[in-house]
Amino acid sequence: xxxxxxxxxxxxxxxxxxxxxxxxxxxxxxxxxxxxxxxxxxxxxxxxxxxxxxxxxxxxxxxxxxxxxxxxxxxxxxxxxxxxxxxxxxxxxxxxxxxxxxxxxxxxxxxxxx
Amino acid sequence: xxxxxxxxxxxxxxxxxxxxxxxxxxxxxxxxxxxxxxxxxxxxxxxxxxxxxxxxxxxxxxxxxxxxxxxxxxxxxxxxxxxxxxxxxxxxxxxxxxxxxxxxxxxxxxxxxx
Numbered sequence: 427x428x429x430x431x432x433x434x435x436x437x438x439x440x441x442x443x444x445x446x447x448x449x450x451x452x453x454x455x456x457x458x459x460x461x462x463x464x465x466x467x468x469x470x471x472x473x474x475x476x477x478x479x480x481x482x483x484x485x486x487x488x489x490x491x492x493x494x495x496x497x498x499x500x501x502x503x504x505x506x507x508x509x510x511x512x513x514x515x516x517x518x519x520x521x522x523x524x525x526x527x528x529x530x531x532x533x534x535x536x537x538x539x540x
Numbered sequence: 541x542x543x544x545x546x547x548x549x550x551x552x553x554x555x556x557x558x559x560x561x562x563x564x565x566x567x568x569x570x571x572x573x574x575x576x577x578x579x580x581x582x583x584x585x586x587x588x589x590x591x592x593x594x595x596x597x598x599x600x601x602x603x604x605x606x607x608x609x610x611x612x613x614x615x616x617x618x619x620x621x622x623x624x625x626x627x628x629x630x631x632x633x634x635x636x637x638x639x640x641x642x643x644x645x646x647x648x649x650x651x652x653x654x
Contacts (some may be wrong), residue, residue: 458641469630469645470583514583518641526573526596528641532582 428453430517432531439538445502447534449515456529459491459498462514464533470514474500505538513538515539541567544633544646552652558619561649565612565633571595571640572614574606575630578650583630589614590636618651626653 429452439445447461458477462470476482476489476498488501498517502509512535518528545564553559565572572585585598589608608617612633618625628650632643 460641460643462645468552469628469648472642472644474641517643526585526588526598528643530583 428456428529430515430529430531432513432515434532435535435537437515437536438535439505439536441505441507441538441540443505445505445509445536446515447459447500447502447515449500449517450496450532451480451498451517451529453529454493454496455519456496456517457493458517458518458528459489460528461487461489461498461500462516462530464512464514466511483509484522489534502536507540509538510538544631544644546629546631546646546649548649549647550652552654553621554654555621555623557621558617559621559651560594560615560617561629561631561651563614563616563631563633563646564646565614569633569635569644570612571634571636572608572612573632573634573643574614574616575632576600577628577630578626586616586629621653623653626651634638 430451461474464470474489476491482489486503490499512533514533515531547562571590573588576584587597588595592608603619608614628648630648631646634643
């Protein structure tokens with residue numbers, strides 16, 4: 427069974443530090459990965475997508491993909507209290523596949539302490 | 541560009557009733573997926589529609605059904621409601637094709653079954 431696994435947390439990080447969120451996946455065929463942020467009581471919001479091995483940076487966010495190790499991570503630099511949320515990792519098949527092929531992890535709850 | 545909209549936002553129903561939820565995707569998005577989110581089960585895939593065709597269905601009973609119209613708007617229906625159907629129902633749209641995994645979620649419909 428294809429799975430995407432995350433530590434449920436909570437992960438507590440001091441303000442201004444780097445928050446590191448990790449995700450592993452079981453399906454070696456997965457090549458598309460996504461990070462969503464979900465605030466309490468709100469819907470998930472896409473913040474990063476990554477399709478190739480290596481790092482992808484967008485502002486304070488960096489997604490890292492290591493297909494050999496089946497490992498995806500999200501780094502948040504200069505963490506702010508507004509980054510406190512649940513982060514969902516999702517992965518799936520490449521190319522012209524459907525959204526139904528995307529598997530979501532159960533999420534990691536991140537708390538940024540002042 | 542307007543985001544994904546869902547109506548109604550909140551709904552209270554009693555066991556045995558049926559309910560219809562509506563979703564309007566982002567303009568130009570042809571793929572619409574539905575998810576059920578509960579604290580215990582996380583984000584569970586219900587079904588995906590693309591160009592009015594159901595592309596895939598998750599592991600839910602036949603009481604859950606959906607459809608998509610020619611303008612890409614989608615509805616999902618739950619018949620004979622059970623207490624366990626109480627959840628946040630999320631609709632997500634994507635361009636489809638190679639960008640299928642980049643999903644944009646609506647605010648959700650919170651369904652309470654009493």
